[in-house]
Amino acid sequence: MPEVEPEVRRYAGARVRVGGGRSALLPAAAPGPGMVAGQFSVVSPGTERRHLAGTHRDGGYMTLGRTDEAADWVLAPVPHGAAFDPACPGAVTAPPELPPRLVALARFQQMACLGLDRVPAADLNAPVVVGSGSVALGCVLELQRRGVTSIRVVTSRRHAPISRAPGVTCVPTDAVERGQLVIDAAGVPQRAADLTAPGGVLGLLGTPLDGDAVPALQAHRGGWTVVGMHELAPADPGAYQAAYTTVAAWLAEHLDPALAATWCRTMPGDRAPELLALLNAPSRPAEPLLLLDWRTS
Missing domain, CATH: 3.40.50.720 (NAD(P)-binding Rossmann-like Domain)
Structure with missing residues (x-):
């Protein structure tokens, strides 16, 4: 039996397909054994534009989910809305009480944390x-x-x-x-x-x-x-999660929730093609943090 590609093993059921300047919504799929269902995903405009302009592929940057409301959030570098292995490379965990917008925002701050360490x-x-x-x-x-x-x-x-x-x-x-x-x-x-x-x-x-x-x-x-300052440049073991934990705790303690809300727009996942089509348009959303909610899509 041929070896399964690592990318196939770490996620399943991507919800958006992109390429050739277009995007299309894909049907939901049940998570595989041991996988976490994708509940929200993060739109990264630069990444999305590169994916849209390329050949057809599963689109997306980061997806977050958890097994239940009391469990930690897991944020993984997998396509929009996909179910994923919580132990996949690059995944980080966040406390369950952190709202999804701060789970995502901390991930962007983590990049700067690791980069500024240099x-x-x-x-x-x-x-x-x-x-x-x-x-x-x-x-x-x-x-x-x-x-x-x-x-x-x-x-x-x-x-x-x-x-x-x-x-x-x-x-x-x-x-x-x-x-x-x-x-x-x-x-x-x-x-x-x-x-x-x-x-x-x-x-x-x-x-x-x-x-x-x-x-x-x-x-x-x-x-x-x-x-x-790339986040995946060589670092000590554990530095990735440690940086995320540090900035997430700081955000939870110091950032005004009302201010965080003004920086984030959350849209239903089934509107992903509509949102991605706006990324190069003058009517692109002003908010720097864009989330897709897949819980009912």
Whole structure:
């Protein structure tokens, strides 16, 4: 019997198929033995757009579920609404009392937590964050957790919801001074590079497109330190869950629930194709955190 692909073993019953610029809803499937049913999934616009533009595949980024209301949430890197093995690589757990929006938000803050661990603490003063989506929001919250009180967010969006985060000032690209720490949270390294001061640090937190490049000559002449901030870069065993646990506990204690609600939009799962079609449109939802609810879809 041929070996089963690891991706097949770790999840089953993806609810959305994407490719060729389109998406389609798939019927629900019963979870396999030992699997957790997917209850909510997280829309990551950059990931979704790349998947939509590619060949046909199961679409999605992260799905969360639990066996019952008293059990921990499990958040796993599997497609929208899929049932999954709770022990699959990259899965993290959250306390049952944490609402789904904070379970998801903590996951984005976890990315920044792991990435900022690679940046010397002395360089965290007055950072510039490029982008205003979910990755950027997780980044500014993590900077705040680390004691940073003034953060410039570079965005073209008017009235971006991220502006409500404590310590954040939103500025357009043409109105911001260069910074000693510039973090690309939008997957546009050139824009972040143009804002990096001589001797500064350029952090790459957002995922760039294949073929995008950090300008080597600029980095060379500017004396920059370039830090890869991908969450799956090498780390100590247990660091992944430890970072998630740390930021989730901080969010539960420090973040105003009413503020968190303004950052999140939850839609029924069966409206996934409608939502994904809006990601490149001017009418794209303003909220940086987008969830799909699969419990009744």
